[in-house]
Amino acid sequence: MGFFDVLFARARAPISRRFGAGVRATTEEDIFDDEFQRKLETLAVVSKRVFSGAMRAERRTRKTGSGVEFADHRDYVPGDDFRYLDWNVWQRMGRLLIRLYEEEEDLSIYFIIDASSSMGFGDGEKLRHAKRLVAALAYVGLANLDRVTIVGASDAIDGRMPETRGKSRIFRVFRFLRDVRPSGETDLESAIKTFVAQHKRRGLAVLVSDLYDHKGFEKGINALRFAKFEPFVLHVVDDKERTPELRGDVRVYDCETGDEREVTVTAKVLDRYAKAYDDWLATVGKYCASKQVDYFRAEVTVPFDELILRVFRKGGFLR
Amino acid sequence: MAAFAAVGAAVVVLYILKLKRRPVAVPFSRIWERILRDKEATSLFSQLKRLLSLLLQLALVALLVLALGDPRTTANLVEGRNLVVLIDASASMQATDVAPSRLEAGKKRVIDMVRGLGASDRMLIAQMDAGTTPLSTLTSDVAELEAAIAKVEPTEARADFARGLRFAADVLRGQPKTEVVVVSDGVLGPARDQFGAVDLAGAKLSFSPIGERGNNAAITGFSVRRYPLDKSRYEVMLEVTNTSPEPLDVELSLWGDGQMTEITRLRLGPEERVPRFYPNLSGASKTLEARLSLADDKHDDLPADDRAYALLPERRRAKVQVVTAGNMYLEAALLLDEYLEVTTVAPASYPAEGKFDVTIFDAVAPKVSPNSGGLLYLGPSGGELPFELEDEVKDDDPEQPLGFDELDSKHPLVRWANLADVNVSRARPIKATKEDRVVGKSFRGPLLVEGRRDGRKFVALGFDVRSSDLPLRIAWPLFLLGSIDLFVEEDTSYISSFATGEVWRVPAPSGASSATLTLPGGAKTPVPVDEGRAIFLGRRSGFYELETGDPGSRTTSGFAANLVDAAESDIEPVAELSVGEVKASAPTGFSVGVRREMWGYLLALVVAVSAIEWFLYHRRVTV
Numbered sequence: 001m002g003f004f005d006v007l008f009a010r011a012r013a014p015i016s017r018r019f020g021a022g023v024r025a026t027t028e029e030d031i032f033d034d035e036f037q038r039k040l041e042t043l044a045v046v047s048k049r050v051f052s053g054a055m056r057a058e059r060r061t062r063k064t065g066s067g068v069e070f071a072d073h074r075d076y077v078p079g080d081d082f083r084y085l086d087w088n089v090w091q092r093m094g095r096l097l098i099r100l101y102e103e104e105e106d107l108s109i110y111f112i113i114d115a116s117s118s119m120g121f122g123d124g125e126k127l128r129h130a131k132r133l134v135a136a137l138a139y140v141g142l143a144n145l146d147r148v149t150i151v152g153a154s155d156a157i158d159g160r161m162p163e164t165r166g167k168s169r170i171f172r173v174f175r176f177l178r179d180v181r182p183s184g185e186t187d188l189e190s191a192i193k194t195f196v197a198q199h200k201r202r203g204l205a206v207l208v209s210d211l212y213d214h215k216g217f218e219k220g221i222n223a224l225r226f227a228k229f230e231p232f233v234l235h236v237v238d239d240k241e242r243t244p245e246l247r248g249d250v251r252v253y254d255c256e257t258g259d260e261r262e263v264t265v266t267a268k269v270l271d272r273y274a275k276a277y278d279d280w281l282a283t284v285g286k287y288c289a290s291k292q293v294d295y296f297r298a299e300v301t302v303p304f305d306e307l308i309l310r311v312f313r314k315g316g317f318l319r
Numbered sequence: 320m321a322a323f324a325a326v327g328a329a330v331v332v333l334y335i336l337k338l339k340r341r342p343v344a345v346p347f348s349r350i351w352e353r354i355l356r357d358k359e360a361t362s363l364f365s366q367l368k369r370l371l372s373l374l375l376q377l378a379l380v381a382l383l384v385l386a387l388g389d390p391r392t393t394a395n396l397v398e399g400r401n402l403v404v405l406i407d408a409s410a411s412m413q414a415t416d417v418a419p420s421r422l423e424a425g426k427k428r429v430i431d432m433v434r435g436l437g438a439s440d441r442m443l444i445a446q447m448d449a450g451t452t453p454l455s456t457l458t459s460d461v462a463e464l465e466a467a468i469a470k471v472e473p474t475e476a477r478a479d480f481a482r483g484l485r486f487a488a489d490v491l492r493g494q495p496k497t498e499v500v501v502v503s504d505g506v507l508g509p510a511r512d513q514f515g516a517v518d519l520a521g522a523k524l525s526f527s528p529i530g531e532r533g534n535n536a537a538i539t540g541f542s543v544r545r546y547p548l549d550k551s552r553y554e555v556m557l558e559v560t561n562t563s564p565e566p567l568d569v570e571l572s573l574w575g576d577g578q579m580t581e582i583t584r585l586r587l588g589p590e591e592r593v594p595r596f597y598p599n600l601s602g603a604s605k606t607l608e609a610r611l612s613l614a615d616d617k618h619d620d621l622p623a624d625d626r627a628y629a630l631l632p633e634r635r636r637a638k639v640q641v642v643t644a645g646n647m648y649l650e651a652a653l654l655l656d657e658y659l660e661v662t663t664v665a666p667a668s669y670p671a672e673g674k675f676d677v678t679i680f681d682a683v684a685p686k687v688s689p690n691s692g693g694l695l696y697l698g699p700s701g702g703e704l705p706f707e708l709e710d711e712v713k714d715d716d717p718e719q720p721l722g723f724d725e726l727d728s729k730h731p732l733v734r735w736a737n738l739a740d741v742n743v744s745r746a747r748p749i750k751a752t753k754e755d756r757v758v759g760k761s762f763r764g765p766l767l768v769e770g771r772r773d774g775r776k777f778v779a780l781g782f783d784v785r786s787s788d789l790p791l792r793i794a795w796p797l798f799l800l801g802s803i804d805l806f807v808e809e810d811t812s813y814i815s816s817f818a819t820g821e822v823w824r825v826p827a828p829s830g831a832s833s834a835t836l837t838l839p840g841g842a843k844t845p846v847p848v849d850e851g852r853a854i855f856l857g858r859r860s861g862f863y864e865l866e867t868g869d870p871g872s873r874t875t876s877g878f879a880a881n882l883v884d885a886a887e888s889d890i891e892p893v894a895e896l897s898v899g900e901v902k903a904s905a906p907t908g909f910s911v912g913v914r915r916e917m918w919g920y921l922l923a924l925v926v927a928v929s930a931i932e933w934f935l936y937h938r939r940v941t942v
Contacts, residue, residue, distance in 0.1 A: 118347060121344070121346040212346055214349060241347075249341070250342070250343045251343070252342075252344075253348070254344075254345060255344045255345065259348045261348060263354070263355060269354060273350065273351070273354055279353075
């Protein structure tokens with residue numbers, strides 16, 4: 001087969017066989033370096049201060065309806081249980097705030113990291129960022145003697161780090177995360193159903209994903225909810241995907257499914273795309289709020305430690 | 320139409336062909352689907368936009384095809400004029416009263432006319448000087464006409480107005496709406512020639528006058544002649560004219576071989592002509608030049624007529640062989656010219672050794688040897704004559720003395736010698752053939768004949784000079800030396816210069832059929848030679864050189880040409896011009912304004928439509 005034959009064979013190949021283009025494997029050599037580990041330690045100390053009086057296997061977690069000790073307020077978002085609204089504050093200050101309670105519980109933390117092709121799209125920063133976040137949160141969990149489990153997911157469970165405890169196991173976490181590679185389609189429902197079946201002990205399930213699920217991200221979250229896990233959605237978003245650098249007549253195809261669409265990209269079309277993207281993000285946020293699912297948007301441009309601190313401030317994680 | 324159909328079809332096919340799109344990966348195609356759903360709702364509108372793009376392209380093609388077709392409006396097709404522009408390039412147009420010169424101002428004016436031509440007007444540009452030279456065709460092509468105007472060059476000759484007008488009339492004959500435009504200072508002379516007044520055949524005559532004043536002094540006459548008996552000396556006659564209405568102080572200088580030999584200051588009254596005579600000059604052996612300038616180091620308006628030139632032919636010793644049994648008159652006459660090298664031989668010793676320019680046979684006619692040169696027979700007799708003789712005649716009728724009854728006074732042999740009253744006692748008239756030229760004739764037959772036999776020139780005098788009173792006259796040595804000069808091709812006595820603006824017939828030394836003429840500027844031009852004369856219409860004054868022969872055996876002769884023309888030097892501009900009854904009007908109808916051809920506008924429209932299409936495409940309106 002000559003050079004041109006190869007060329008023509010490539011040109012004739014259906015586009016679905018070529019997808020995966022634009023998806024890069026992340027390079028892990030530098031993401032868990034010393035600097036990263038120093039920051040993890042700082043976060044653990046900060047978390048200790050927040051979660052004071054920690055005992056072995058005792059963690060304060062937010063559990064609506066069953067708490068006894070008032071901890072804090074947070075802003076009301078649509079979908080919150082009206083029963084926890086602090087009417088006194090509203091009376092005095094006109095602000096709608098939700099009362100947060102603390103309850104001690106022996107806790108399992110599961111990290112479900114999306115390892116589909118879309119997470120590695122472009123420069124692969126989304127997956128890198130997701131890995132850093134998972135490592136950081138896992139370290140906090142390990143430092144607080146929680147049971148930490150990590151699974152990779154695309155259309156099925158791709159890999160699993162078994163339940164573990166103790167700070168010293170963080171290297172096992174690193175090792176596992178280093179082996180996570182972006183591939184396959186996103187099918188959260190199928191993957192999470194498998195996950196649920198494999199893990200009988202309920203606990204906090206942190207879903208770290210871009211939620212690019214053609215069958216609907218809701219199904220995956222629902223699978224967790226219905227199985228009595230407490231879902232926490234860390235939505236990894238990359239602003240570059242909001243403003244793609246496209247111009248002219250192009251045939252866009254999905255990097256996971258290979259679905260094609262012909263489109264002529266103009267400034268107007270790009271504006272509309274950005275709006276549609278924003279709408280989609282808003283839809284995700286609204287859905288999680290309506291289902292009382294903790295939702296946090298993790299932008300790749302924000303450094304992970306700052307993000308973790310924001311997570312702590314907002315509440316919802318390990319409280 | 321066919322071109323439009325073909326290109327239009329190609330454009331449509333290109334629009335029907337599907338655009339090949341660049342494949343681009345996206346992380347999540349769902350979001351794109353949302354936009355495309357909205358877009359599909361407006362697909363009809365987008366189809367229309369594509370149609371708009373197609374229509375713009377078809378409009379572009381239509382405009383291009385139309386522009387290539389060079390369309391004209393109906394009015395323009397009907398209204399076209401046919402014009403001949405005669406640009407006067409005579410010497411007076413070199414006057415500098417209008418900067419930089421009248422000719423340049425005239426050319427600029429014609430350029431303005433060309434740029435203001437109507438859509439279907441046609442014009443021909445011609446240079447009018449001593450001849451008339453068309454420089455373009457009858458065309459409406461502005462570029463060709465402007466190139467033709469640039470080719471107009473000044474000459475130092477007077478304009479032949481009648482010839483120019485006849486040329487224009489010939490060009491315009493049979494054409495509709497004809498017009499002759501004369502661009503000149505009006506120093507043109509009458510519009511008449513040997514065929515009578517010029518008829519313009521109904522063409523309109525327009526005149527564009529050029530010039531402001533006529534402040535000029537000129538050399539209007541310049542003659543040099545050598546003394547026949549002392550050819551190393553010469554005399555010069557000059558005439559200087561002030562053509563302006565003001566008195567002028569002028570300096571007149573004479574230069575021989577590039578060195579000043581004479582300088583004179585003169586005061587010329589208004590319109591005054593002053594002749595000057597310089598006798599007995601010597602020193603110059605080759606060139607002679609007269610220069611005129613204003614005394615206060617200023618220049619007059621026309622520098623072209625401030626110089627005059629003459630060339631003194633190089634002198635060389637002519638070798639003369641005299642075959643005689645003894646003739647005192649002959650030998651004495653030949654002693655008069657020191658530039659002759661005379662060898663006398665007895666008839667029995669003929670030929671003498673050496674090569675001769677002239678051989679004089681005094682009452683003998685031996686067989687001619689090859690190195691004898693030209694032959695002068697005095698009282699011919701004997702058997703080896705190249706011509707035949709009549710029987711002897713005697714002066715026996717007191718009523719009709721024997722002598723020259725008819726003389727060709729313009730012939731160089733007798734130009735300076737008066738032979739009219741020579742008395743001859745005995746003579747043998749010569750039987751002249753058709754080719755021979757009879758210079759002097761008695762009622763009894765030709766007595767002086769010039770001719771050529773087997774390529775050799777001869778002059779025959781039909782009587783022995785001792786049988787006449789000719790040797791006692793001053794005409795005898797003049798005739799003898801004139802004959803020798805005729806053979807050595809040296810016109811000794813009068814050094815003429817040619818007048819510019821005339822057809823020159825310059826003697827060519829050899830029998831060549833063509834020659835090369837070097838003009839005063841150094842340019843060379845081939846000239847035809849007819850009957851031993853090179854023919855050339857001279858337009859510039861100065862020194863010329865004529866080369867003839869093959870490269871190996873080239874002979875060169877020089878001559879001078881002058882504009883000595885008082886009428887041409889009178890450069891006072893004329894405001895009005897008439898040809899017969901027709902009075903010229905000012906040229907009209909050359910208003911610079913709307914371009915005549917529509918294709919230019921169509922092309923501009925194409926550019927505009929392309930710009931619109933480009934803008935719409937990049938604003939993504941038509942895609």
